[in-house]
Amino acid sequence: MRAPGHWFVPYQTTSTYYTATHASVEGTICPISFVKETLFPYALTALPAVLESKWDSEEFKPYKDAFPEEARTSPQALQAHVEDLTKRDVKVAYLKNLQGYLWETGYKTGAYGTPLFDDVVPKLKEWKKAGVELAIYSSGSVFAQKLLFGHVQVSNASSAMAESQTEDLQSLISDWFDTTNAGPKTEANSYMTILGALECIRADFRDQLSPMDVLFFSDNIKECDAAVAAGMRSVIVERPGNEPIPHRNGSDVQHRTVKSLDEVQLS
Numbered sequence: 001m002r003a004p005g006h007w008f009v010p011y012q013t014t015s016t017y018y019t020a021t022h023a024s025v026e027g028t029i030c031p032i033s034f035v036k037e038t039l040f041p042y043a044l045t046a047l048p049a050v051l052e053s054k055w056d057s058e059e060f061k062p063y064k065d066a067f068p069e070e071a072r073t074s075p076q077a078l079q080a081h082v083e084d085l086t087k088r089d090v091k092v093a094y095l096k097n098l099q100g101y102l103w104e105t106g107y108k109t110g111a112y113g114t115p116l117f118d119d120v121v122p123k124l125k126e127w128k129k130a131g132v133e134l135a136i137y138s139s140g141s142v143f144a145q146k147l148l149f150g151h152v153q154v155s156n157a158s159s160a161m162a163e164s165q166t167e168d169l170q171s172l173i174s175d176w177f178d179t180t181n182a183g184p185k186t187e188a189n190s191y192m193t194i195l196g197a198l199e200c201i202r203a204d205f206r207d208q209l210s211p212m213d214v215l216f217f218s219d220n221i222k223e224c225d226a227a228v229a230a231g232m233r234s235v236i237v238e239r240p241g242n243e244p245i246p247h248r249n250g251s252d253v254q255h256r257t258v259k260s261l262d263e264v265q266l267s
């Protein structure tokens with residue numbers, strides 16, 4: 001599911017039939033504003049102190065070394081490069097890995113929790129209980145996806161203070177995909193890679209779970225096109241705050257559009 005343009009793949013694995021669904025995060029399962037107005041600014045604010053204290057550390061080296069050479073000539077150059085990539089929302093793996101590293105402190109100190117749309121947790125729990133396996137496919141790193149699902153905001157109606165609490169929902173998700181282990185989200189090959197990982201395109205599994213049994217949710221029509229080109233089914237999720245879905249003429253591929261996961265019945 002995308003809202004953080006991310007994704008999960010749920011697929012049913014009962015003895016008689018198999019259905020899989022996956023989705024994007026941003027704009028699909030959580031508001032784009034959480035990513036753009038909370039997570040992105042937090043990373044940019046946290047970065048200077050990390051650059052100052054960890055520039056030469058072994059811990060920070062893998063994150064720094066993944067950036068292009070000209071961006072790691074100095075802490076100032078790296079900060080400027082990260083700010084530019086963030087402003088343009090460039091989905092490169094080295095930025096996404098660094099963001100995940102920087103976001104961990106924010107989640108762990110309670111600076112924020114993940115505001116999933118109201119329909120998401122009940123629906124994912126329902127599907128999981130019914131034997132559907134769920135997966136995420138996001139431009140955000142797998143590490144960041146696990147943080148996001150590991151700190152989901154829950155409302156505590158019984159508390160007079162209405163304090164914000166979080167719940168770890170990582171166990172709902174069976175598989176995690178990002179641009180490193182699957183590839184760019186707008187390319188059909190990435191979805192073929194995922195189908196391979198889900199064992200949908202291995203000859204010995206073909207009779208049990210086919211690409212058509214995998215349902216991909218996203219707010220991005222190009223991602224849905226790529227999933228369908230790989231043989232999956234797809235659903236566009238329209239959420240408050242998303243960009244309008246581009247109008248298409250009759251000759252283009254059409255995708256079903258929903259405003260809530262409650263509109264989707266898996267069978």
Ligand SMILES: CSCCC(=O)C(=O)COP(=O)(O)O
Nearest residue numbers: 004005006025026138139140
């Ligand atoms: C799961 S990490 C936060 C979201 C993020 O960084 C991002 O780029 C969202 O990408 P998606 O493909 O999930 O829309």
